[in-house]
Every structure is written in C-alpha cells, then in structure tokens.
Amino acid sequence: MKTLSETSRSILGAPDIILNTREYENMATEDEIPKCFRLLHPIGFFAFIVFLNMPLFALFLVLLLLPRTFSDSNSMIVTYGKPINYTASFSHISTTWEECVGACYQSLSCVVAHTPESPINCKLFDVSKVFEVEKLESSSGLLVAFKAINSGNTCPIGDNPPTFGNSKNQGTASNQIANYTYDIDYSVGDTWQLSYTAIPVCPSGWTQFTRPSTNGCIQVIGGPDVTYTQSEALTNCENLGSTLTGLETIDERDFVANTGIALLGQDYPEYAGFWVSGTRKPECYTDGWEGYSYCTGTSLQQFDFTDGYLTNYAGFTWDWQQPDRNLNGPWANCIQIWIRNQAKFPQYYYTLFANGNADDAVCDVVDYQNYHLRGFACGKIPEVPMGAI
Ligand SMILES: *[C@@H]1O[C@H](CO)[C@@H](O)[C@H](O)[C@H]1NC(C)=O
Numbered sequence: 001m002k003t004l005s006e007t008s009r010s011i012l013g014a015p016d017i018i019l020n021t022r023e024y025e026n027m028a029t030e031d032e033i034p035k036c037f038r039l040l041h042p043i044g045f046f047a048f049i050v051f052l053n054m055p056l057f058a059l060f061l062v063l064l065l066l067p068r069t070f071s072d073s074n075s076m077i078v079t080y081g082k083p084i085n086y087t088a089s090f091s092h093i094s095t096t097w098e099e100c101v102g103a104c105y106q107s108l109s110c111v112v113a114h115t116p117e118s119p120i121n122c123k124l125f126d127v128s129k130v131f132e133v134e135k136l137e138s139s140s141g142l143l144v145a146f147k148a149i150n151s152g153n154t155c156p157i158g159d160n161p162p163t164f165g166n167s168k169n170q171g172t173a174s175n176q177i178a179n180y181t182y183d184i185d186y187s188v189g190d191t192w193q194l195s196y197t198a199i200p201v202c203p204s205g206w207t208q209f210t211r212p213s214t215n216g217c218i219q220v221i222g223g224p225d226v227t228y229t230q231s232e233a234l235t236n237c238e239n240l241g242s243t244l245t246g247l248e249t250i251d252e253r254d255f256v257a258n259t260g261i262a263l264l265g266q267d268y269p270e271y272a273g274f275w276v277s278g279t280r281k282p283e284c285y286t287d288g289w290e291g292y293s294y295c296t297g298t299s300l301q302q303f304d305f306t307d308g309y310l311t312n313y314a315g316f317t318w319d320w321q322q323p324d325r326n327l328n329g330p331w332a333n334c335i336q337i338w339i340r341n342q343a344k345f346p347q348y349y350y351t352l353f354a355n356g357n358a359d360d361a362v363c364d365v366v367d368y369q370n371y372h373l374r375g376f377a378c379g380k381i382p383e384v385p386m387g388a389i
Pocket residue numbers: 085086131132
C-alpha cells in the first residue's frame with residue numbers, strides 16, 4: 001500500500017487526476033492497478049472510486065470535496081450501465097464525466113449519474129425516481145455512477161460494483177419532501193435495484209425525543225384562560241392523531257414543563273396542572289387495592305398508559321408525598337404534572353416541588369382554589385412525510 005499526497009498527479013500514464021489539495025490513499029491490493037481510492041478529507045470526509053481494473057478510469061477519479069451536512073460518508077462508485085426503470089431524470093451541463101459525477105455527488109437529491117462516454121450527455125437521477133440500473137460491459141460505452149456509503153473505511157472488493165459480491169450497498173439522500181436511506185441490491189438479472197425508505201420525522205409543531213423503542217414526538221397545548229378535563233385532553237390529542245404522552249425521560253418532563261410555563265405566559269400568577277398519560281388501574285382504586293403490591297407506594301405500575309411506547313417512565317418524578325390517591329376525598333386517578341411559576345425564577349430552589357413533578361389528580365375536575373388544569377401534552381411517533389415515496 002502506498003500513500004500519495006499531491007495536488008495533482010498522473011496515475012499509470014492516465015491524464016491528470018485533479019485532487020485539489022486533498023490527500024488520498026491508494027488502496028489497491030492485488031496488482032499494480034488501483035481499484036479504489038479513499039480520499040482523505042481534513043474533516044473526516046472519505047470517498048471511494050472503483051476502477052474496474054482499467055487505468056483509463058483513473059481519469060474519473062475526481063470528487064469535489066465540499067463539507068456536507070447530511071451525507072458525509074457517501075461516495076461515488078463508477079461502473080458501466082444504464083438506468084432502465086426511472087420516473088424522472090434531468091440533464092446537467094457537463095463537458096466531462098468527472099463534472100457529471102461531481103454534480104451528482106454535490107447534489108443532496110442525486111443518487112445516480114449516467115452518460116455515454118462520447119459525446120458526454122450527463123443525466124442525473126434523483127432519490128425515489130430511479131429504481132433499476134442495467135449492468136453493462138465496457139464495450140457499451142455507457143457510464144454510470146452510484147452514490148453509496150462504504151462502511152468501515154474499507155475498500156470494496158468483488159466484481160459487481162457497487163454491490164460487491166451480491167451484498168447490499170446503502171446510501172443516503174434527501175429531497176424537498178424527506179430524507180431517505182436506500183439499498184442498492186444486485187441479485188436479480190444483470191441489474192442493480194434501488195429501494196428507498198423515507199426517514200420518519202416529527203411534523204412541524206412537534207418536538208422529537210429519543211426513546212429506546214422508537215423516537216417520539218411531543219406537542220404541549222394549553223394557555224392561561226383555558227381548562228381541560230383529562231378526557232377532554234385525550235380527545236384533543238386524538239384529534240391530532242396522537243394520545244396523551246407519557247414521560248420517558250427527564251428531558252421530556254422538562255420540555256413539557258417549560259413549554260407549559262411559556263404557554264401560560266409571564267403574567268400567569270400561580271400554579272397550573274398539565275395532563276400527561278396515566279390512568280389508575282381499576283383494581284388499584286376498588287376495595288382490596290392494598291392487596292396488590294403494584295398498586296401501593298409510588299409504583300407507576302398502578303397506572304395504565306395510552307402512550308404505548310414507554311419503557312423507563314423516568315420523567316415521572318413524583319411531587320412530595322405523591323401519589324396520595326383518595327387522601328383528599330375523591331380518588332385522584334389521572335396524572336398531571338405541576339407547572340410552577342417559581343421555575344421562572346431560578347434563584348429560588350424548590351427541591352420538593354420541582355417544575356414538572358407528577359401528581360395524581362381527579363380526572364374530571366379542572367378548578368381548584370390554588371390552581372387549574374390548564375393544558376396537556378400529546379405524543380405520537382414520527383411519520384413518513386406525505387408524498388415521500
Ligand atoms: C419500476 O420500479 C418500480 C419501483 O420498484 C416498480 O414498482 C415497477 O414495477 C418497476 N417497473 C418496471 C417496468 O419494472
């Protein structure tokens with residue numbers, strides 16, 4: 001293995017390869033003919049190109065190395081072939097194949113570039129618009145380049161680039177509608193198949209949180225002049241295609257509590273309660289409930305949750321001496337969290353009564369002497385954007 005480092009050089013007699021000020025490492029393993037190059041970018045960027053044992057292809061070893069935000073590990077893999085199933089393509093004015101490949105590389109939405117060797121007629125194919133590319137021999141004179149990820153910093157090997165021995169390659173790309181991952185599969189006939197998966201996102205107005213089983217989206221609703229029972233809160237969430245959210249983490253709790261404070265506004269005088277997911281199980285409030293160990297103490301198992309994606313419940317931090325069940329008379333079978341205006345004043349330290357602490361509350365009562373049920377927090381899982389695939 002040899003390492004080259006220069007601004008511009010010839011390989012095996014081929015015309016100059018312009019690598020600008022980048023270094024690259026020759027990853028050739030078998031003979032003297034390079035097959036693959038890893039370009040070393042100052043910020044960790046790397047890219048591969050496959051040479052198909054053809055020195056002439058050294059000509060195509062040009063990648064334009066711009067800092068990328070969403071596809072740092074993508075590279076362009078060059079071979080022969082032509083797209084045979086696609087719904088759109090567009091022409092790019094390129095005088096050389098390198099420009100054509102570079103244009104695809106730089107475009108966040110492009111996944112395949114294609115042209116005859118001569119004359120150059122560069123066509124770019126966007127994510128979710130091209131599905132199948134026929135593999136051809138060099139005699140076809142038809143060039144194709146795939147944008148793909150090469151995992152693990154290793155040079156691909158095998159003779160079916162970009163899938164290399166019938167395994168899959170992946171890529172990432174994005175258009176106006178969504179971000180996608182895609183697989184490039186070489187298993188049927190002499191073609192590569194591209195299949196796309198749009199990455200689910202939280203719609204606008206929802207904030208994303210990470211959970212062990214999935215990501216979640218939370219939206220907090222409420223205000224200084226409104227009140228909601230728990231069932232009204234639940235209905236409101238359901239109308240938004242969601243349910244009341246549980247509190248998986250302290251992050252989620254703090255988000256709901258701090259958003260609640262913002263919704264109530266600077267002038268809101270005192271406390272408020274905001275509903276979150278959690279309704280006490282029937283056996284935990286009917287006669288004999290003490291006989292079930294999970295109904296006692298602070299166990300969250302005494303509640304059912306409409307939020308079906310809870311794992312750790314760590315955002316439910318009980319207020320002092322809570323939950324207190326029917327201590328004040330009626331059973332308090334739903335869960336609210338406290339929105340405390342004191343949280344606006346960090347100089348005061350409320351250990352026992354932190355903003356966002358949980359309390360069991362009577363499900364259909366909204367007005368108390370000192371506070372009112374002023375809002376709720378909805379949750380749902382991220383969705384594939386409409387029209388993405
Ligand atoms: C083209 O690809 C799409 C998506 O995979 C597929 O549904 C369609 O049947 C393909 N068309 C042809 C003619 O193979």
